Amino acid sequence: MFHWKKRGLLFKPQEIQGKRWLREFAQAPSVLIFDDLVRVYFSCRPLPDQNGQYVSYSGYVDLNRSNLFEIVKISKEPILQLGELGEFDEFGTYPVSVIRDGKDILAYYGGWTRCESVPFNVAIGCARSCDDGETFEKLGHGPVLSYTPDEPFVLSGPKIRRYDNRWYLWYIAGRKWLMTDGRAEPVYKIRMASSNDGVKWTRMGKDLIESKLEEDEAQASPDVFFCNGKYHMFFSYRYSLNYRNKKRGYRIGYAFSEDLKAWARDDARAGIDVSESGWDSEMVSYPHVFTLDGKIFMFYLGNQVGRYGFGLAELVGGLS
Amino acid sequence: MKWKKLGKIFDPRDFDLPNGCVEFAQSPQALVFDDFVRIYFSARQKDPRNDKYLSHVSFVDMKKNFKEIINVAKHTVIELGKLGCFDEHGIFPMHVIRRKDEIYGYTCGWNRKVSVSVDTSIGLAISNDNGLTFRKIGDGPILTSSLHEPFLVGDPFVQTYEGKFHMWHMFGTGWKKFSKSESPDRIYKIGHAISEDGVTWEKEEGRQIISDRLNSDESQALPTVIKLGDRYHMWFCYRESSDFRRNKSRGYRIGYAFSDDLVDWTRDDGNVGIDVSEDGWDSEMVCYPHVFEWAGKIYLLYNGNEFGRYGFGAAVLE
Numbered sequence: 001m002f003h004w005k006k007r008g009l010l011f012k013p014q015e016i017q018g019k020r021w022l023r024e025f026a027q028a029p030s031v032l033i034f035d036d037l038v039r040v041y042f043s044c045r046p047l048p049d050q051n052g053q054y055v056s057y058s059g060y061v062d063l064n065r066s067n068l069f070e071i072v073k074i075s076k077e078p079i080l081q082l083g084e085l086g087e088f089d090e091f092g093t094y095p096v097s098v099i100r101d102g103k104d105i106l107a108y109y110g111g112w113t114r115c116e117s118v119p120f121n122v123a124i125g126c127a128r129s130c131d132d133g134e135t136f137e138k139l140g141h142g143p144v145l146s147y148t149p150d151e152p153f154v155l156s157g158p159k160i161r162r163y164d165n166r167w168y169l170w171y172i173a174g175r176k177w178l179m180t181d182g183r184a185e186p187v188y189k190i191r192m193a194s195s196n197d198g199v200k201w202t203r204m205g206k207d208l209i210e211s212k213l214e215e216d217e218a219q220a221s222p223d224v225f226f227c228n229g230k231y232h233m234f235f236s237y238r239y240s241l242n243y244r245n246k247k248r249g250y251r252i253g254y255a256f257s258e259d260l261k262a263w264a265r266d267d268a269r270a271g272i273d274v275s276e277s278g279w280d281s282e283m284v285s286y287p288h289v290f291t292l293d294g295k296i297f298m299f300y301l302g303n304q305v306g307r308y309g310f311g312l313a314e315l316v317g318g319l320s
Numbered sequence: 321m322k323w324k325k326l327g328k329i330f331d332p333r334d335f336d337l338p339n340g341c342v343e344f345a346q347s348p349q350a351l352v353f354d355d356f357v358r359i360y361f362s363a364r365q366k367d368p369r370n371d372k373y374l375s376h377v378s379f380v381d382m383k384k385n386f387k388e389i390i391n392v393a394k395h396t397v398i399e400l401g402k403l404g405c406f407d408e409h410g411i412f413p414m415h416v417i418r419r420k421d422e423i424y425g426y427t428c429g430w431n432r433k434v435s436v437s438v439d440t441s442i443g444l445a446i447s448n449d450n451g452l453t454f455r456k457i458g459d460g461p462i463l464t465s466s467l468h469e470p471f472l473v474g475d476p477f478v479q480t481y482e483g484k485f486h487m488w489h490m491f492g493t494g495w496k497k498f499s500k501s502e503s504p505d506r507i508y509k510i511g512h513a514i515s516e517d518g519v520t521w522e523k524e525e526g527r528q529i530i531s532d533r534l535n536s537d538e539s540q541a542l543p544t545v546i547k548l549g550d551r552y553h554m555w556f557c558y559r560e561s562s563d564f565r566r567n568k569s570r571g572y573r574i575g576y577a578f579s580d581d582l583v584d585w586t587r588d589d590g591n592v593g594i595d596v597s598e599d600g601w602d603s604e605m606v607c608y609p610h611v612f613e614w615a616g617k618i619y620l621l622y623n624g625n626e627f628g629r630y631g632f633g634a635a636v637l638e
Contacts, residue, residue, distance in 0.1 A: 085504055086436040086495035087470050116432035118404040140467030149458020153404050177404040184403060
């Protein structure tokens, strides 16, 4: 079992002043490391509209590399514009995963649209930054990964990685919508695609992680990290229905693989769970593991899936 | 090219259609048998939940130069999609081809949205009973939105030439609010994709293969292609993208283009050979063309006024 030492809530969106697009939520942290700072991309929301509906933006916060609890800067504006009328990302760009590509930085993100019979749909877009991640230009008006016969809707939660000169994208794909109390809730599973150029993707076409809670277990936010000859995946999972509470809400799971294809789930080793009290006492989700100056850290979300921000944990001992 | 009109050959009001459909017989698509032709079309049911339309695929079997109807489907030919799927609110059209002992149905599935009325994607369903019923290969589409075809991928038409599957289809290029009082209207063009197996497709990714005639906001739909001699011929329909529903001069017309290499297409509407009639069922618009060969002759099936609300007609190439 891994041992994560919790270091507390690190970024609190409610404390940020003067940004209309950043009022609540700081979801899906994804890091980009610079010489003297750690840039954390995250997704956030302005206040909801008069119908109670949210849009989501993504921005970044720069943290002092030698003291991650010191905020150096927050992006002036969102890094991506919302899509135009009728486009896949008209109502949100969440979450974002970034990676360096030579001098450029690529961002893969979930684009949100609104539907009539179900509340939303999501497809994965791609954008490129040529200014060190300040601003990103979308590669097109449409998504880079969209629906297929066995991945019919809700493609989201992209995490982009590069191993041995090949691009890998972990993401979730919707399986079905369940109606409960007049509201449609999606069931989704973790999947993978690979690519030679980051644009044209070949999908593996199967669920990577077996379901544990129930057949309709919702699995989200796969985050893959290579260490000691193995690929480690932290992810989040929950019940599909009535999950906005401590008992059925998000927990962080773990799986490992030696070949990127076969994954063995072993949640007992995840080493992080809800706290007795405080900001992460009801749920933990959206893990993102990264290495910094010889240490291994995890950013993750707490109660209400990051409504009050994201926190930091540090690995004590190794990942093996 | 010159088409001789044979008149309206099917009126949905004359039959009890499955799925509670009462009007519309849109986008006729032919499947030729030894002694009859089966014509698939999309009819509409009123969605009991909100009075919006749901399009369902049905078919009619005809003999003898379309003069004798021998059967009209009484069953569900293909189910609409499940909750949240791309084809939940309609299938219109379904284009069919024979593939060994099976029949492939390429569907244009419709789903309703919030900021704009609708999106479409292309699905695949397979029939093992000579086209009576079709089963989808999955809940999702085989061709859908991509980087440079951001929405409204639909209207598939498939042929095999020189060992490859070719698909011509529409893709959306924009949604525009043309006037304050109207909902946004869509603009779409004709594109092309290639496949080795008819299932996995490689799009040309946003290349508009048919030039505009009216203006850059022209919408182009429903391509149908046939090879005659060494030349490929395409018919399609086009219209203005606003005020096209009731204004006769802005509604659908049929256009024409030809190609000798399946890459470059020359638009040549002067050779289309068909236009609206002086009066009658196709006097205001002509749309949704489908060209096919039957017993040595080349036929055109198409819809007339009100996008085929009262049926479809046929014409024969002279």
